[in-house]
Amino acid sequence: MSQGDVRIVPISEEYIESFHKCLDSVARERQYLGFVEAPPLESTHEFVLSNISKEIPQYVAVIGRTVVGWGDISPITLEGFTHCGSPGMGVLLGYRGKGYGKRLMETTIFAAKESGIERVELEVYASNIPAIKLYEKRGFVHEGVKKNARKLDGQYDDVLLMALFI
């Protein structure tokens, strides 16, 4: 498959079910995300429709109508923090290492900047080397570490805090 077969598009209602499957699949790997299964389809549906109506940057990587990755940056709504945004991203196992994560990140950061977000801040597990490398390469800096912040399946993991001014 060539890069051109995968399109990065703003999420729309037609992709919600496939996005939910993709999110669930990555969550069930029990390594990378803050949850180990996707929220129910109904709440994902509501969440995405609300994001679309608020013009929150949320993109999906698609092959035809199948979602193989996603990237979003949700603005923080608390007064005093609205210049900050919190990203989420993932690529389906089997589609990683082909540049889709990078494309999703670039597209989402561009849209976040357009929408007025100045600071993108995230948390990533210390064991998640591919994500950390991707963020470092894009210019995110390390701001701190939460020691042993996750304990899952009997294993501790540190949570790294990273941020980028866009």
Ligand SMILES: CC(C)(COP(=O)(O)OP(=O)(O)OC[C@H]1O[C@@H](n2cnc3c(N)ncnc32)[C@H](O)[C@@H]1OP(=O)(O)O)[C@@H](O)C(=O)NCCC(=O)NCCS
């Ligand atoms: C993190 C993730 C989104 C990266 O997406 P991807 O499509 O595989 O990444 P890309 O192919 O676009 O690679 C972009 C950069 O990431 C880094 N990277 C990707 N895979 C890597 C690996 N296996 N080892 C080290 N660095 C890696 C590299 O810096 C790479 O740039 P380069 O190819 O120019 O060296 C993907 O691995 C993923 O979905 N992981 C599970 C979910 C997740 O971790 N989400 C983020 C939670 S904080």
